[in-house]
Amino acid sequence: MQPFSLHVPHRVFGMATSGNCHKVKLACDILRIPYRWHETDIMKGESRTPEYLRMNPNGRVPVLEDDGEMIAHAEMSGGKAPFILPTR
Numbered sequence: 007m008q009p010f011s012l013h014v015p016h017r018v019f020g021m022a023t024s025g026n027c028h029k030v031k032l033a034c035d036i037l038r039i040p041y042r043w044h045e046t047d048i049m050k051g052e053s054r055t056p057e058y059l060r061m062n063p064n065g066r067v068p069v070l071e072d073d074g075e076m077i078a079h080a081e082m083s084g085g086k087a088p089f090i091l092p093t094r
């Protein structure tokens with residue numbers, strides 16, 4: 007796994023009320039990873055649009071874009087660094 011770039015602004019697609027998304031936000035804030043938050047309302051189907059599914063075929067939030075690579079399934083445990091797996 008490559009380390010995150012701290013120079014390019016990453017994009018995070020997430021829903022503010024989602025705990026899974028909050029974990030990514032928290033990890034970025036703690037690790038000072040620069041990002042722009044893109045609010046994505048799963049209740050309105052915004053994670054199931056063709057455009058979104060091209061970014062993340064599993065149709066779920068959160069997704070973090072790292073230098074053009076779309077990364078999903080963010081998990082963080084016990085205050086340790088997040089485990090982030092590529093979508094493909």
Ligand SMILES: N[C@@H](CCC(=O)N[C@@H](CS)C(=O)NCC(=O)O)C(=O)O
Nearest residue numbers: 024026048065066067068078079080
């Ligand atoms: N293991 C994934 C789970 C992601 C997940 O379940 N996201 C939910 C919101 S918390 C979601 O997008 N649900 C919408 C759907 O399944 O259509 C992660 O930790 O990122």
